[in-house]
Amino acid sequence: MRNVWIICRKELGSYFVSPIAYLLLTMFAVIFGFFFWNALGYFVLMGMESQMRGQMFPMNLNEEVVRPLLSNVSVIGLFFIPMITMRLFAEEKRTGTIELLATSPIRDVEIILGKWLAALILYACLLLFTALNFAFLFRYGHPDWKPLAIGYLGLLLQAGGLLAIGTFISTLTKNQIIAGAATFGVCLILWVLEWVSGYETATWAKVLSYMSVITHFESFSKGVLNTKDAIFYLTVIFVGLFLTTRSMESLRWRS
Amino acid sequence: MIRVKDLTKKYARTVAVDQISFEVEKGQIVGFLGPNGAGKTTTMRILTCFLPPSSGSATVAGFDVLDQPLEVKKRIGYLPETPPLYPEMETAEYLSFVGKLKGLSGSELSRRVDFACERCAVTDVRKKILGKLSKGYRQRVGLAQAIIHNPDVLILDEPTAGLDPKQINETRDLIKGLAGDHTIILSTHILPEVEQTCQQVIIINKGKLVATDSVENLQARARGAESVLVEVAARDGSLDLAAVQKRLEQIRGVSRVQFKTSHANRDVFEVESKKGFVRGDLARSVVEAGWDLNELRPAAMSLEEIFLQLTGGETPAGTQEVVAKGAD
Numbered sequence: 001m002r003n004v005w006i007i008c009r010k011e012l013g014s015y016f017v018s019p020i021a022y023l024l025l026t027m028f029a030v031i032f033g034f035f036f037w038n039a040l041g042y043f044v045l046m047g048m049e050s051q052m053r054g055q056m057f058p059m060n061l062n063e064e065v066v067r068p069l070l071s072n073v074s075v076i077g078l079f080f081i082p083m084i085t086m087r088l089f090a091e092e093k094r095t096g097t098i099e100l101l102a103t104s105p106i107r108d109v110e111i112i113l114g115k116w117l118a119a120l121i122l123y124a125c126l127l128l129f130t131a132l133n134f135a136f137l138f139r140y141g142h143p144d145w146k147p148l149a150i151g152y153l154g155l156l157l158q159a160g161g162l163l164a165i166g167t168f169i170s171t172l173t174k175n176q177i178i179a180g181a182a183t184f185g186v187c188l189i190l191w192v193l194e195w196v197s198g199y200e201t202a203t204w205a206k207v208l209s210y211m212s213v214i215t216h217f218e219s220f221s222k223g224v225l226n227t228k229d230a231i232f233y234l235t236v237i238f239v240g241l242f243l244t245t246r247s248m249e250s251l252r253w254r255s
Numbered sequence: 256m257i258r259v260k261d262l263t264k265k266y267a268r269t270v271a272v273d274q275i276s277f278e279v280e281k282g283q284i285v286g287f288l289g290p291n292g293a294g295k296t297t298t299m300r301i302l303t304c305f306l307p308p309s310s311g312s313a314t315v316a317g318f319d320v321l322d323q324p325l326e327v328k329k330r331i332g333y334l335p336e337t338p339p340l341y342p343e344m345e346t347a348e349y350l351s352f353v354g355k356l357k358g359l360s361g362s363e364l365s366r367r368v369d370f371a372c373e374r375c376a377v378t379d380v381r382k383k384i385l386g387k388l389s390k391g392y393r394q395r396v397g398l399a400q401a402i403i404h405n406p407d408v409l410i411l412d413e414p415t416a417g418l419d420p421k422q423i424n425e426t427r428d429l430i431k432g433l434a435g436d437h438t439i440i441l442s443t444h445i446l447p448e449v450e451q452t453c454q455q456v457i458i459i460n461k462g463k464l465v466a467t468d469s470v471e472n473l474q475a476r477a478r479g480a481e482s483v484l485v486e487v488a489a490r491d492g493s494l495d496l497a498a499v500q501k502r503l504e505q506i507r508g509v510s511r512v513q514f515k516t517s518h519a520n521r522d523v524f525e526v527e528s529k530k531g532f533v534r535g536d537l538a539r540s541v542v543e544a545g546w547d548l549n550e551l552r553p554a555a556m557s558l559e560e561i562f563l564q565l566t567g568g569e570t571p572a573g574t575q576e577v578v579a580k581g582a583d
Contacts, residue, residue, distance in 0.1 A: 006355045010341075017343045100339035100400070103303040104356040105328040252306055 003106045007114025008121070011088070015122050020087070024080055024122070029129040035072050036133040039065050061143040062223065066134070070151040070221045073130055074214065077123070077159055078187045084122055085166025086180035088115045089248075094174045098251075108248045112167065112241055119163045120156070127155060147223020154220020157233035158213055162187055164240025171247040187213075256281045256408060256438045257302065261311035264297050271297040273462040274311065279455070281407075284434045286449035286456045286470075287442035288562065294462040295442040296336060299410050302440070303333045316407050329358065332406035332437070336413050338397025342386030346377055346396055349385055350403055357404035367403050375399040375429060391422035398429065402437070409433065411441040415448060427452050446562055458565055465565045473561055483534060486550035487541055488521040494546065496522060506540055508533045521549055 015021040043065050050059070092098040101111050131152075137143050166183040173179050194212035196205045209215055216233060219226035257279040264272040272294040279285050289295050300306040302313055304324040312319060318326040341349060350368045359367055372378045375395040380388060385396065394414065401409055414430060415423045430439060431452055443449060449456055449470065456473055458465040466473060487499055496514060503512045503526055511527040526537060534551060541548045 003356070006352070010352055013348075014341065014343050095339070095342070096335055096337045097339040097341060099300075099305055099333070099335045100353065101356070102305050103328055103331065103333045104353075105325045105358060106356055107325075 003110040004114045004117065007101075007106075007111055008118045011115050011118030012121060015118065020083070021122060021125070024083060025126060025129065028076065028080060028126045029132075031076055032069075032073065032130050033133060035069060035076075036130075039069050061137055061141050062147050065137065066143055066148055066151065067221050067223075069130070070148075070155065071217065073127070074155055074158055074217050074221070075191070077126075077155065078162070078191055079184070080126065081123070081159060081162045081166055081187055082180040082183035084119045085163055085170050085183055086176045087170070088119065088167050089170040090173055090176045090179040093171075093251075094176075102248075102252070108245055112244045112248065116160075116164055116167050116241060116244075119167065120160055123159045123163065124156065127152060144223070150223045150225050151220055153225070154217055154229075154233075157220075157230060157237075158217055161213065161233045161236030161240060162190070164237045164244070165190075166240075168240050168244040168247060171244055171251065256283075256316060257440070258314045259298075259302075259311070260313070262298065262301060262308050262313055263310045264294075264301060264306065265309040270462050272301070272308075272459075275459065275462075275464045276311075277457050277464065277467050279438060279440065281438055282434065283455055284430070284439045284441070284453045286453035287440055287459070288444070288446070288449055288456055289442075289459040289465075290444055293459045295459065296412055298459070299333075299412050299440070299442060302408075303331055303410055304328055305333075329404070330407045332401035332404065332409045334397045334401045334409075334411045334414060336416065338393050338400070340385045340393060340396060340400075342384070344385050345382055346385060346388070347372070347381040349396065350399055353400045354403045359404055367405065371399040371403045374402065374433075376425075391418055391425070394418060394422070394426060395429070398426070402433065405436070407438060409437045409439045409441075411439065413442055413444075415443065415445065423448075458562065460565070482525055482527040482554045483537065484515070484550070484552050484554045485524045485526055485537060485541070485548070486521055487524065488547040488549050490545075490547060494520055494522055499524065499541075499544075499546070502540060502544055503537070506533060506536050508536075523550075525554060 043059070043061070046064070047059055089098070092101065102108075134143075134148060138145070162183075165186055166179075169183045169186065170176075170179040172182075190211065190213045192212070193208045194214045195209075197209035197215075210232075213233075213236070216226075216229035219229050257277075259278070260276050262272055262275045263270065275294075275298060287295050287298070297306065301308050301320060302315060304320050304327050307321060312321070314320070315327045316330045318330070320327050341352075344352065347368060350371055351364060354364045354367055372381055375398045377392060377395050377399055380392055380396075385393070388396065394417075398411070398414065401411065411430070415426050418426060427448065430441065433439065441448075441452070453470060455467070455469050457467045485503070487494065496517075499522065500512050500514065503509060503524060508528045509526055513525045513527070515523040515525050517523070526533070538548055538551060
């Protein structure tokens with residue numbers, strides 16, 4: 001565990017020493033801020049319209065602002081995740097520092113967990129910016145905090161899975177761009193797989209749609225903690241990290 | 256300290272290391288010599304547990320690299336060909352990170368960082384970003400990184416590659432200074448480096464062990480016969496090569512005379528003879544014939560020539576012996 005933390009600290013250090021972390025944080029804050037502004041603007045307009053018509057149908061911050069925003073975050077995340085994971089191993093392989101890690105008295109699993117954890121922490125930092133926006137909702141309205149908390153948990157789980165896949169892909173190449181592009185491609189596919197359920201109900205379509213990371217976010221965004229969906233994400237995390245350990249081992253046998 | 260037996264490493268199509276066996280005693284500096292692509296780096300990577308061997312075994316301080324890699328790694332300091340530096344880190348921060356990786360902590364860690372900085376003369380760049388250091392400093396930070404946890408064994412892959420002559424000397428002195436506390440294996444394709452720093456040489460070529468012996472023994476063995484370079488000149492400017500050669504050959508004990516080079520009216524011959532003193536006879540003979548004797552010097556075989564003999568295609572009689580003795 002100590003070793004995991006050493007690696008994790010080092011990775012966080014390199015994220016925050018270089019411009020990567022700040023660039024991602026800024027971009028994320030701006031994009032999410034825009035989404036938040038739009039969602040809120042629409043909500044306010046709807047509120048005014050319903051007042052003008054004189055018919056007061058119930059309006060719910062959680063349902064109409066928090067939920068679509070959380071879904072948006074889960075989509076924006078797809079674009080940010082490759083940028084977080086692409087350098088994890090690719091850079092170490094390019095500069096040869098992987099040799100230092102691999103010849104230190106530390107297990108491969110510890111290296112991988114440390115790196116993945118650092119990526120997850122950076123992603124959590126991105127989410128912190130969304131919390132800043134949501135704080136305004138709590139200042140001026142009365143949304144329920146529980147569905148929001150579950151939504152965040154879902155986001156972290158989903159990101160954990162995709163980050164694990166990104167970490168795995170990063171071990172496959174020395175080139176960060178290739179790692180990033182491939183991760184983006186895989187993330188995108190895992191996202192759009194869900195579309196087939198729109199027109200097809202055969203078993204294969206169900207399986208494909210089940211494999212989509214978006215399908216399983218549905219319940220989290222509603223504020224429902226569904227064990228099945230949580231287990232799906234945990235499985236993705238496990239498979240991703242497991243593949244990474246295999247890939248690192250094969251690195252030794254091949255190169 | 257290090258025991259390697261029948262070590263073999265195969266890649267998909269090539270055999271990088273082919274049944275190498277050698278042993279290194281505690282406290283020695285061993286030069287690992289071979290042309291580029293001979294398998295030096297591969298062997299070192301196996302010893303540091305970076306690569307697993309295809310067959311054969313290697314043990315460091317009694318621990319097998321396959322069975323107990325963590326124990327081996329604790330006892331090894333490794334400087335790869337390019338120092339494994341994180342360009343965004345500061346020197347002291349980096350050394351402290353490596354120290355933690357190797358299991359140091361607390362006051363011992365900071366003590367070792369100070370020690371390594373001092374030992375490798377990088378104290379003045381402690382707070383500098385590694386990416387901005389010059390090549391010489393990077394190499395020394397790389398060395399500092401390797402000794403941070405006071406390992407029993409130091410494995411250095413071409414520690415002087417790419418340095419300027421002054422830095423090369425400094426690095427060599429540094430390595431020599433480290434020898435007392437550590438067993439050192441350093442690889443190189445630069446021969447003087449081995450002659451100057453190492454006590455023992457392991458020569459490999461195309462993955463095969465060619466010779467392993469002490470530097471002096473290797474030189475002595477390759478020189479089965481004595482050979483002398485003679486530079487002869489004629490006063491009037493015309494020198495009959497054949498006549499000189501014939502005269503030299505007639506001297507007692509001389510087994511072979513070979514014309515080497517000729518500049519202006521001075522000619523250089525290499526005279527091989529049985530062990531013993533023929534130089535007096537040589538000098539007298541040349542002078543009595545009316546020629547000038549400009550130079551007479553023993554053609555001591557440099558490690559370079561031995562190396563070429565051992566790794567090249569040509570295998571003179573003397574070499575076979577080295578191979579035979581080296582292999583056992």
